[in-house]
Amino acid sequence: MKNRKLGGLLILVMGLMLILAACGGGKKNVAIGPPASETNNVSKLILKAYDIGDDDYKAFQEGFGDAADGVQDGNIDVSIGILGLPAGSIESLQASAGDVKMLSLSDEAIKYIEENSGYKRLTIPKDTYDFMTEDVETVTAYAILVGNTDTIDDQLGYELAKSMVENASENTHAQAKQMTLENALRGLEGLKIHPGAKRYYEEMGLTVDAEVADLTADEGSRKSEFILGTGSQGGTYYPLGGEMASLWNKYIDGVNVTNTETGASVENLASIRDGLMDVGMTVHVPALLAQNGEGEFAGSEVPNAAFIGHIYPEVVQIVTREKTKINTFGDLK
Numbered sequence: 001m002k003n004r005k006l007g008g009l010l011i012l013v014m015g016l017m018l019i020l021a022a023c024g025g026g027k028k029n030v031a032i033g034p035p036a037s038e039t040n041n042v043s044k045l046i047l048k049a050y051d052i053g054d055d056d057y058k059a060f061q062e063g064f065g066d067a068a069d070g071v072q073d074g075n076i077d078v079s080i081g082i083l084g085l086p087a088g089s090i091e092s093l094q095a096s097a098g099d100v101k102m103l104s105l106s107d108e109a110i111k112y113i114e115e116n117s118g119y120k121r122l123t124i125p126k127d128t129y130d131f132m133t134e135d136v137e138t139v140t141a142y143a144i145l146v147g148n149t150d151t152i153d154d155q156l157g158y159e160l161a162k163s164m165v166e167n168a169s170e171n172t173h174a175q176a177k178q179m180t181l182e183n184a185l186r187g188l189e190g191l192k193i194h195p196g197a198k199r200y201y202e203e204m205g206l207t208v209d210a211e212v213a214d215l216t217a218d219e220g221s222r223k224s225e226f227i228l229g230t231g232s233q234g235g236t237y238y239p240l241g242g243e244m245a246s247l248w249n250k251y252i253d254g255v256n257v258t259n260t261e262t263g264a265s266v267e268n269l270a271s272i273r274d275g276l277m278d279v280g281m282t283v284h285v286p287a288l289l290a291q292n293g294e295g296e297f298a299g300s301e302v303p304n305a306a307f308i309g310h311i312y313p314e315v316v317q318i319v320t321r322e323k324t325k326i327n328t329f330g331d332l333k
Contacts, residue, residue, distance in 0.1 A: 028332050031060040031067030031079040038265035038283045043080045049109035052333050065234010068093045078320045084175040084236045084312050099322035104137040118285040142187030142284045143311040148272045149304045153217040157196025159252045164309045167247045173240040178312035186310040187284035194306035213306035226257045229268035229280035237281045273302040
């Protein structure tokens with residue numbers, strides 16, 4: 001009888017262990033962005049700021065669109081995204097789920113992030129989204145466009161920059177309003193600028209204090225088909241980049257730019273380095289690392305990517321749902 005009871009107890013314990021394993025042992029499911037993306041990099045920086053190790057959570061390496069679907073379905077507890085303000089994907093998530101919550105970063109975490117990256121503190125006002133009841137503290141960087149100096153010649157760089165500014169009013173994406181002459185050089189600090197872009201901005205009266213990139217691209221041998229690297233369809237880059245490409249195709253003679261879905265910043269920079277892409281959208285922080293061969297690009301720098309123009313401020317936005325009972329990022333530990 002005693003052995004029979006012990007056997008039953010053992011089976012019960014094993015069953016509980018299997019259930020815990022299937023549920024991740026109580027770990028929270030966190031979407032940290034696709035591999036080789038700046039979202040993935042900054043997510044790991046945030047987790048490190050909170051001293052949250054790999055064993056403290058279950059990582060989902062999804063683009064923000066898929067991650068938002070996971071949050072809605074309850075399969076993902078927290079999703080980290082680098083998006084414009086306001087982000088349509090977050091508004092859509094709230095419309096579907098009805099109980100979205102945005103998490104603030106602590107002062108200590110923000111200080112750590114600022115000391116270890118190019119990101120800076122930003123307050124998201126409480127009236128940014130209907131579901132917000134208080135301001136949210138986070139960090140931000142700049143989304144920029146970079147061009148491949150092996151395929152984007154001087155005149156084409158000029159035309160790309162010109163179109164970004166002068167045709168932005170025809171771009172219906174919410175973030176297009178950020179592509180103004182006043183904002184055009186945001187994110188340039190420390191980067192090399194494409195000579196064609198520099199020429200346009202100086203003609204418009206801006207002072208460009210940056211090293212000029214060397215070009216191997218020549219207008220006489222310019223190709224007609226170009227690839228623009230953006231991001232995932234659920235994020236900001238892909239739809240915004242699609243409209244940018246359409247306007248380039250409309251206003252730049254003999255040029256056809258195809259908008260391509262990618263893993264965003266890091267993948268775009270690597271693709272430019274490898275000659276697989278002509279222009280790419282990226283956060284300025286990894287662009288600087290790529291140019292200098294640091295961080296993700298240690299030993300594999302990207303010498304042929306040059307700044308063409310600012311696109312919009314990139315804001316780290318961390319969302320969950322009320323039903324998760326997660327109130328701070330530190331609750332993941």
